[in-house]
Amino acid sequence: MSRRMPFDADTRRGLSQISLPFAFSILLLAAPLALLLAMSFWTQDFLTLDRTPTIANFVEVWNSPIYRTLMLRSLKISLIVTFLTVSLAYPAAYYMSFVAPDNRKALLVFLITIPFWTSYLMRIFLWKVILGYNGVLNESLMGIGLIREPLDFILYNQFAVALTLSHAWLPFAVLPIFVVMEKVNRSYLEAAQDLGDTPFQRFRRITLPLSMPGVVAATLIVFIPTIGDYVTPKLVGGSSGLMIANMIEVQFKNANNAPLGATLALMALLLVSSVAGLFVWINRRYLKEEGAA
Amino acid sequence: MIKLTNIQKYYGSYHALRDVSCHIREGEFFSLLGPSGSGKTTLLRTIAGFEGIDSGDLMIGGQPMKGVPANKRPTNMVFQSYAIFPHMSVAQNVAYGLRAQRLSKAETASMVSEALAKVGLAGYGARAAHALSGGQRQRVALARALILKPKVLLLDEPMSALDRKLREEMQSELRHLQRNLGITFVLVTHDQEEALTMSDRVAVMFEGQIAQLDTPQALYKQPASKRVAEFFGAMNILRADIVDVKDGVATTRIEGLGTADLPMPRQADAGTAPPYCAGVRPELMTILDDGAQSYERETAATVTDVEYRGELTYYDVKFQGSDTPVVVSMRNTSNRTLKTVGQQVRIGWESASAVLLVDRS
Numbered sequence: 001m002s003r004r005m006p007f008d009a010d011t012r013r014g015l016s017q018i019s020l021p022f023a024f025s026i027l028l029l030a031a032p033l034a035l036l037l038a039m040s041f042w043t044q045d046f047l048t049l050d051r052t053p054t055i056a057n058f059v060e061v062w063n064s065p066i067y068r069t070l071m072l073r074s075l076k077i078s079l080i081v082t083f084l085t086v087s088l089a090y091p092a093a094y095y096m097s098f099v100a101p102d103n104r105k106a107l108l109v110f111l112i113t114i115p116f117w118t119s120y121l122m123r124i125f126l127w128k129v130i131l132g133y134n135g136v137l138n139e140s141l142m143g144i145g146l147i148r149e150p151l152d153f154i155l156y157n158q159f160a161v162a163l164t165l166s167h168a169w170l171p172f173a174v175l176p177i178f179v180v181m182e183k184v185n186r187s188y189l190e191a192a193q194d195l196g197d198t199p200f201q202r203f204r205r206i207t208l209p210l211s212m213p214g215v216v217a218a219t220l221i222v223f224i225p226t227i228g229d230y231v232t233p234k235l236v237g238g239s240s241g242l243m244i245a246n247m248i249e250v251q252f253k254n255a256n257n258a259p260l261g262a263t264l265a266l267m268a269l270l271l272v273s274s275v276a277g278l279f280v281w282i283n284r285r286y287l288k289e290e291g292a293a
Numbered sequence: 294m295i296k297l298t299n300i301q302k303y304y305g306s307y308h309a310l311r312d313v314s315c316h317i318r319e320g321e322f323f324s325l326l327g328p329s330g331s332g333k334t335t336l337l338r339t340i341a342g343f344e345g346i347d348s349g350d351l352m353i354g355g356q357p358m359k360g361v362p363a364n365k366r367p368t369n370m371v372f373q374s375y376a377i378f379p380h381m382s383v384a385q386n387v388a389y390g391l392r393a394q395r396l397s398k399a400e401t402a403s404m405v406s407e408a409l410a411k412v413g414l415a416g417y418g419a420r421a422a423h424a425l426s427g428g429q430r431q432r433v434a435l436a437r438a439l440i441l442k443p444k445v446l447l448l449d450e451p452m453s454a455l456d457r458k459l460r461e462e463m464q465s466e467l468r469h470l471q472r473n474l475g476i477t478f479v480l481v482t483h484d485q486e487e488a489l490t491m492s493d494r495v496a497v498m499f500e501g502q503i504a505q506l507d508t509p510q511a512l513y514k515q516p517a518s519k520r521v522a523e524f525f526g527a528m529n530i531l532r533a534d535i536v537d538v539k540d541g542v543a544t545t546r547i548e549g550l551g552t553a554d555l556p557m558p559r560q561a562d563a564g565t566a567p568p569y570c571a572g573v574r575p576e577l578m579t580i581l582d583d584g585a586q587s588y589e590r591e592t593a594a595t596v597t598d599v600e601y602r603g604e605l606t607y608y609d610v611k612f613q614g615s616d617t618p619v620v621v622s623m624r625n626t627s628n629r630t631l632k633t634v635g636q637q638v639r640i641g642w643e644s645a646s647a648v649l650l651v652d653r654s
Binding site for chain 1: 341342343362363364368369370372373374376378379380389390392393437438441
């Protein structure tokens with residue numbers, strides 16, 4: 001009599017295939033998150049970490065206006081960036097998918113990726129060169145006599161952060177919209193026209209609703225990382241352009257208060273997930289109404 | 294209803310429609326039949342307004358269609374893929390084109406349910422588009438087009454995505470629908486059986502040209518060319534030499550069969566003298582049993598192969614003095630015995646069995 005195996009063959013094969021990614025996600029996703037969550041209930045007193053659970057950090061985050069200001073500023077900047085990139089990306093993706101001839105599409109996708117050929121840091125520094133006090137923009141404007149003194153309000157503020165981030169994330173917004181548009185069956189468009197739609201009506205009733213999943217994907221792809229960005233605000237944001245991630249960094253490093261940093265990170269996470277959830281919910285509502293209209 | 298005059302259409306250097314002219318009558322079921330690449334779909338899309346034409350005239354209902362976009366034409370189309378909008382329910386799909394008419398909700402709803410009932414989908418309005426089978430999709434596409442009461446309904450290979458049984462069902466339903474509504478239907482198909490069973494008239498297209506435009510019967514019985522003949526069922530092709538032509542009737546010497554008087558092919562170009570051949574359908578020849586019947590013409594032949602198919606038997610025979618194998622089909626009635634390979638038989642035929650064909654490309 002053979003020894004009884006704990007699982008049948010199918011189950012074993014399934015387990016062997018899933019266990020590696022599962023371990024991977026436990027170690028790299030669940031464990032750090034759990035640690036972050038645990039740490040937010042601890043406190044730090046100079047060099048000693050006090051592991052007694054307390055909600056002191058949450059109370060502090062809630063009561064100090066600086067954290068709320070930073071949080072809301074991050075939200076505002078990343079919403080602006082998301083709105084800018086997605087609304088610029090949509091026409092670009094539309095052109096690539098519906099206007100450009102088929103044999104040009106690969107080339108256009110290739111061109112879209114060109115900004116990635118230089119490093120992220122290089123691109124941020126480039127914006128410093130363009131927007132700076134003695135930068136390209138000021139020199140040019142003075143050169144053509146539009147201004148006499150260099151403008152000093154175009155760098156080291158929230159505007160500079162939003163501009164730099166938008167430039168960096170635009171390609172990421174174009175691609176998901178383009179991919180979804182490519183999947184829109186062209187006979188839907190002909191059918192809509194055949195049933196009496198003008199090109200604009202057809203866009204509103206068919207193309208836009210069917211490309212919405214791409215818009216949502218682009219929105220999330222841009223919104224989620226930008227709200228947590230800390231390199232761009234640090235380099236072009238000055239003091240008025242700092243965002244929540246800069247504060248988290250400060251807490252973990254300079255201030256040596258990891259528990260407070262963990263709490264802030266957790267709050268930022270909550271904010272991101274609720275706003276992202278809101279986007280998805282709005283999209284569902286929109287699609288439902290579009291169908292009913 | 295639709296008048297096409299000398300339509301020319303190029304895709305780059307590719308000549309897609311070569312001087313197409315025809316007149317589609319009001320209320321008829323008209324089919325465009327041809328192999329893929331023959332230009333039949335291009336012609337349909339030209340009528341719908343999805344493709345422009347390089348020269349020629351297109352009139353629908355007496356109106357010139359030059360510069361009229363698809364959304365302003367009195368035509369509606371059932372697409373090959375049906376193009377059911379995936380983000381809408383069945384009712385929303387059917388009501389799609391009604392928006393411009395600014396009807397009240399109740400009016401729209403009653404028109405939609407009426408249209409759905411017409412295509413046998415009463416009560417399906419609330420279904421999601423993705424929850425439909427292929428046949429149901431076709432019906433929704435039909436309802437969506439017919440609810441707008443078009444002068445012409447264009448159908449682009451609507452049966453090609455359906456399985457055989459459903460296809461036959463939909464063919465007869467579509468035919469009934471067309472008779473009841475009296476709307477002009479223009480159907481594109483590559484299936485000659487479909488074209489024969491459904492249409493009042495069929496335009497057979499090859500390489501961007503209409504090779505022959507006729508009723509199904511005429512196309513089968515009096516094909517103008519070898520190519521059209523072979524497109525509809527089996528046809529034995531025999532060498533033929535025209536000895537004399539008088540009043541449109543050609544005295545023709547046919548390989549193996551002898552001399553017969555055959556009418557000149559329809560639509561044969563006057564002036565030019567293309568090579569001709571003769572065609573004989575397998576079912577229009579009979580293997581004669583000893584002495585029993587007498588036929589206008591009889592020819593001696595040898596059976597070279599026998600293929601028994603239940604209802605019919607197909608014989609390969611060779612006429613005396615000819616090497617071309619000829620197929621003769623015989624209905625297996627109760628008093629007929631099967632012939633055997635090598636048997637000498639007499640083939641009965643009449644001059645109406647044979648048809649003179651233009652033998653060009």
